[in-house]
Amino acid sequence: MPGETDLYDLLGISPSASEDEIKKAYRKKARDIHPDKNRDDPNAGTKFQEMAAAYEILSDPETRALYDEGGMEGLQGGRSGGMDMDDLFTQFFTGRGGGFSFGFDMGGPSRGRKNDSVIPHQVTLEDLYNGKTVKMNMEKQVLCNTCKGSGAKGNAKAKQCSGCEGSGRVYVKMQLGGGRMAVSPQKCENCNGKGEKLREKDMCKKCKGSGTVKEKTRQEIFIEKGMQDQQRIVLAGAGDEEPGVSAGDVVFVLKLLPHDSFERNGNDLLVKIKITLSEALLGFSRILLTHLDGRGIKVTSPPGKILQPNSTIVLRGEGMPIYKRPDTKGDLFVLFEIEMPSEEWLRSVDHQILENILPPKKPEMQPQPEIVDEVNFEEIDVRSQSFPASQDFFDHGFANQRDEIIDEDWEDEDEDEEGDEFMHGPAEPECRQQ
Ligand SMILES: [Zn+2]
Numbered sequence: 001m002p003g004e005t006d007l008y009d010l011l012g013i014s015p016s017a018s019e020d021e022i023k024k025a026y027r028k029k030a031r032d033i034h035p036d037k038n039r040d041d042p043n044a045g046t047k048f049q050e051m052a053a054a055y056e057i058l059s060d061p062e063t064r065a066l067y068d069e070g071g072m073e074g075l076q077g078g079r080s081g082g083m084d085m086d087d088l089f090t091q092f093f094t095g096r097g098g099g100f101s102f103g104f105d106m107g108g109p110s111r112g113r114k115n116d117s118v119i120p121h122q123v124t125l126e127d128l129y130n131g132k133t134v135k136m137n138m139e140k141q142v143l144c145n146t147c148k149g150s151g152a153k154g155n156a157k158a159k160q161c162s163g164c165e166g167s168g169r170v171y172v173k174m175q176l177g178g179g180r181m182a183v184s185p186q187k188c189e190n191c192n193g194k195g196e197k198l199r200e201k202d203m204c205k206k207c208k209g210s211g212t213v214k215e216k217t218r219q220e221i222f223i224e225k226g227m228q229d230q231q232r233i234v235l236a237g238a239g240d241e242e243p244g245v246s247a248g249d250v251v252f253v254l255k256l257l258p259h260d261s262f263e264r265n266g267n268d269l270l271v272k273i274k275i276t277l278s279e280a281l282l283g284f285s286r287i288l289l290t291h292l293d294g295r296g297i298k299v300t301s302p303p304g305k306i307l308q309p310n311s312t313i314v315l316r317g318e319g320m321p322i323y324k325r326p327d328t329k330g331d332l333f334v335l336f337e338i339e340m341p342s343e344e345w346l347r348s349v350d351h352q353i354l355e356n357i358l359p360p361k362k363p364e365m366q367p368q369p370e371i372v373d374e375v376n377f378e379e380i381d382v383r384s385q386s387f388p389a390s391q392d393f394f395d396h397g398f399a400n401q402r403d404e405i406i407d408e409d410w411e412d413e414d415e416d417e418e419g420d421e422f423m424h425g426p427a428e429p430e431c432r433q434q
């Protein structure tokens with residue numbers, strides 16, 4: 001009987017399960033614990049990947065036997081004990097891939113650097129708010145299973161390279177300035193710096209001597225709620241394999257596309273809403289916006305409240321979900337822009353009545369300056385004039401609303417809480433996917 005059964009537990013099967021039962025259990029689990037179906041569970045992505053890794057090990061008779069005999073340590077080629085499951089999983093993921101089929105090189109020390117693939121992946125703010133599963137077809141290099149990565153046919157051995165006489169380097173003469181020459185060592189092209197080379201007839205037919213072949217894989221990444229622009233999702237060991245080097249990682253780097261309505265700052269959001277002059281004066285009770293998950297957000301202004309141009313309110317808990325704690329959300333700041341009525345409207349109303357209703361015009365300056373010049377009224381868009389002051393003067397972007405956010409907050413009690421963090425740029429992810 002095996003001593004360690006954690007991997008079997010992950011699949012919900014007994015250690016005596018047949019290969020067929022393992023496959024069936026995996027398919028059922030994959031359906032049940034798929035992150036798409038467990039959107040409320042922040043760890044759903046991790047659970048799924050652990051389960052897939054367990055299947056990866058148990059579905060291969062060779063690795064299953066190693067596991068049955070020595071547990072995760074057995075798989076690791078007898079590395080030091082005293083690790084808990086998580087550490088072992090991390091090691092497992094670091095050394096090899098979850099959810100991918102390829103040969104295991106059992107615990108042998110790897111030489112050289114592994115080959116990571118970094119792939120930018122565009123996401124919308126909706127994706128980061130709601131979470132998303134992305135499936136993609138990828139191609140990667142895997143060790144050739146015919147020659148086990150050696151590139152050789154049968155027991156054929158590589159012969160010393162004639163180009164570099166086994167050193168892997170060739171010396172190239174270089175012309176320096178002033179008629180001087182230098183000799184610089186360079187990698188031998190003939191053997192790719194290895195110093196030895198297989199003869200054509202000794203090469204493995206399948207991989208043509210390279211030791212690796214291309215394989216199509218289908219990969220799923222889980223964009224979790226609250227992830228940040230530039231955040232990395234690492235699929236450890238899912239990248240290209242190379243003989244003698246542990247498999248590379250596939251690293252997805254999220255690239256957030258700008259949103260038409262919302263701006264993000266850490267866990268908070270800002271949105272600009274246009275209200276009419278009558279709403280600014282008389283209040284409103286309506287759906288102000290459609291949120292990133294499609295919900296309508298209805299707000300009622302307090303009776304008697306006049307909204308000044310560019311005043312701001314905060315809708316607590318309506319910001320971005322917080323990464324790994326998606327039940328908690330940041331805040332949503334709403335900046336009000338006041339739409340003045342049109343001239344068409346003005347032509348349709350009685351100006352005398354309007355003047356009687358509205359607050360009085362400003363009185364003429366008293367005392368009047370001695371000289372008063374009458375000048376022309378000419379409209380122009382001063383923002384097109386490259387004024388030195390234009391940036392601070394006209395920009396009503398997120399950062400510049402800081403004071404107003406604090407002043408105009410309809411919730412009076414938390415006035416001091418907001419200010420400090422607000423000026424910083426996009427926050428670093430609280431913790432990175434590993
Ligand atoms: Zn081969």
Ligand SMILES: [Zn+2]
Nearest residue numbers: 161164188191
């Ligand atoms: Zn050579």
